[in-house]
Amino acid sequence: MNTPTSRRLRDLVYETFASEGRAPSVAELARRTSSGVDDVRRQLHDLADAHALVLNRDGDAIRMAHPFTSAPMAFVVTPVDGHDDRRWWGGCAWDSFGISAALGLEVRIETACPECGATISFAAGPTTPPPAELVVRFPRPAAEWWDDVVATCTMIRLFCTREHAESWGAERAPDTGYLEPATTVWSLAKPWYGDRLAADFTPHTREHNQALLDERGLVGEFWRLP
Ligand SMILES: [Zn+2]
Ligand SMILES: [Zn+2]
Structure with a gap:
């Protein structure tokens, strides 16, 4: 969350989980922040490294943003x-x-x-x-x-x-x-x-x-x- 864009991405992830019960896609985040898809992906990886969220195994989708998760977990x-x-x-x-x-x-x-x-x-x-x-x-x-x-x-x-x-x-x-x-x-x-x-x-x-x-x-x- 060191840059305004990364902060905005993090907040959009949480807002979407809160209001819709799902994680936003990379393309959706790119559109909503007027950023490139590759740039969004890179910033999501930085957020994951900082434990601000968790990506899936392939690194191309949001798996968790605690306490929210995008897949069933009991x-x-x-x-x-x-x-x-x-x-x-x-x-x-x-x-x-x-x-x-x-x-x-x-x-x-x-x-x-x-x-x-x-x-x-x-x-x-x-x-x-x-x-x-x-x-x-x-x-x-x-x-x-x-x-x-x-x-x-x-x-x-x-x-x-x-x-x-x-x-x-x-x-x-x-x-x-x-x-x-x-x-x-x-x-x-x-x-x-x-x-x-x-x-x-x-x-x-x-x-x-x-x-x-x-x-x-x-x-x-x-x-x-x-
Ligand atoms: Zn937990
Ligand atoms: Zn029991």
Whole structure:
């Protein structure tokens, strides 16, 4: 986001996700910024290098702009207001809360428990926490999140109970992972993602985000940001 064009591109990506639930194409971004397609592609790569967004494997389309994602990832986020017909894929449990936080919107979040397959559907919003019994499992330490951030988000799942999260982890990944109540992740999503759509958004520093984790008791090696 070092140039006005790159800032404009980033903002257009977020605006399109927020209003239409999809990522804009490279051609669309070129038209809307009166830029060349190659220039847009180059700037998107720079934004991806800065973790401002995530490109697909071929580097020619936007895959994620946290908390938004352009492809299904186990979570569907729907406005509670039935007159609002927008829909979003939630990149993970944390991102699903993040969409509500970024939009300042009461939403319904739907997913399935990875252990038992039961549908989990609940309302959450800026002042509405998720049900207390729900648990989020983080698959890998914070230092490794961006090694493959799509894979990381894919595995940050919501379980219907702590027991189901524990039995799922014990069977598939017994030596790693961290369980946290969904209410904690919800409270983290507000300051982490709440300003993503703000006109004056500036990327958080590492220290800022580390403090957000610390304040919620997410401390120790697992939660140390790179
Ligand atoms: Zn379950
Ligand atoms: Zn995520």
